[in-house]
Amino acid sequence: MRMIDLFAGCGGMTKGFEDEGFVPAFAVEWERRAAATYEENFGPHVVAADITEIPDSEFPAADVVVGGPPCQGFSQLGTRDPDDPRNSLWAEYARVVAHVQPSVFVLENVPQFLKSGQYGLMEDWTNNDGPLAGYELVSGVLNAADYGVPQRRKRAILIGSRVGTPSLPEATHGDQLGREPWLGLREAFAGIPFTAGPSTLPDRSRDDGIAGPFKAEELHLSRNPKEISLLRYDAVPPGGGRFDLPEELLPACWANKPTGTTDVMGRLEWDRPALTIRTEFYKPEKGRYLHPQYDVANPDDRVNRPITHWEAARIQTFPDDFKWCGTKIEIARQIGNAVPPLLARVIARHLRDTLLDA
Ligand SMILES: C[S@@+](CC[C@H](N)C(=O)[O-])C[C@H]1O[C@@H](n2cnc3c(N)ncnc32)[C@H](O)[C@@H]1O
Structure with missing residues (x-):
């Protein structure tokens, strides 16, 4: 067919x-x-x-x-x-x-x-x-x-x-009788290390000059957040979001907008599905994209970063052997649009x- x-x-x-x-x-x-x-x-x-x-x-x-x-x-x-x-x-x-x-x-x-x-x-x-x-x-x-x-x-x-x-x-x-439960991120992220890799893609390109192809594990890209961003990530537990930020960490734009945009700076939960993965999932200020690992009692056991491209591709159910081409931003767009x-x-x-x- x-x-x-x-x-x-x-x-x-x-x-x-x-x-x-x-x-x-x-x-x-x-x-x-x-x-x-x-x-x-x-x-x-x-x-x-x-x-x-x-x-x-x-x-x-x-x-x-x-x-x-x-x-x-x-x-x-x-x-x-x-x-x-x-x-x-x-x-x-x-x-x-x-x-x-x-x-x-x-x-x-x-x-x-x-x-x-x-x-x-x-x-x-x-x-x-x-x-x-x-x-x-x-x-x-x-x-x-x-x-x-x-x-x-x-x-x-x-x-x-x-x-x-x-x-x-x-x-x-789903919840209804006769259905299987929704899948969560525990299954989706199986085998992916908590620690992200380098912040840039490998230096490789095709004959036409387009970067890639890259394997999923090469998309485990880290970012370089500012100190204040790290403090914000650390203040948000699983299921939480911008409303968990203490006043001193609240950016002015959110302080002046007390309602709406509830998912921004949100943290994912291990045993629930993610929300919609959009094209800028690597920006925590844009949605519920913080990694689900977060031990309330032990600050050393928290993964304070947004999901990586590899994790986003898993949430979108792309297999690890799918090959990706383009810049970081472009690949994220491909993942989020799919x-x-x-x-x-x-x-x-x-x-x-x-x-x-x-
Ligand atoms: C929502 S995305 C499609 C995602 C795709 N169905 C998937 O599952 O991966 C829509 C695509 O249409 C492409 N597009 C927009 N206008 C177009 C045009 N005039 N001709 C060809 N492609 C176009 C965009 O570049 C974008 O990649």
């Missing part, structure tokens, strides 16, 4: 589908370092170009098209106007699906997508004379933790099918079992 990945990033979605036996045949990703990561892992069929510049004739036949156009300013009311420039990448996605006519397509995006004009457009396009005529849609917000990912990451998933009525996969993990491969794999298996094998 052949697949195409549009807006492929490093290939988190492709990884999950490949693990389930699908064959990646083509991908588009205009950020050349993300495309390099994709290429190292899945092969040279990735085109590092703006999707709007790739003519229909270049897209090969495929059973499945996956991908999520980036959200360019969703508005709640939304514009269902196909000519609105903010909708152009959605039109591109629809163009490719209309041309390739896969049995199934899968679109991933932030939860707000389901309330946006772009979603309305996708629905309109499935009408009789629209570019997606013949496809039935199903959509919903899935929490990756409910499918065995050690991360509470909620994403809108939309599935279109022209080979039967599509459905979303059933959750397998669909967790395990979630993608669950979706791939569900499609195969319910639609594609039928």
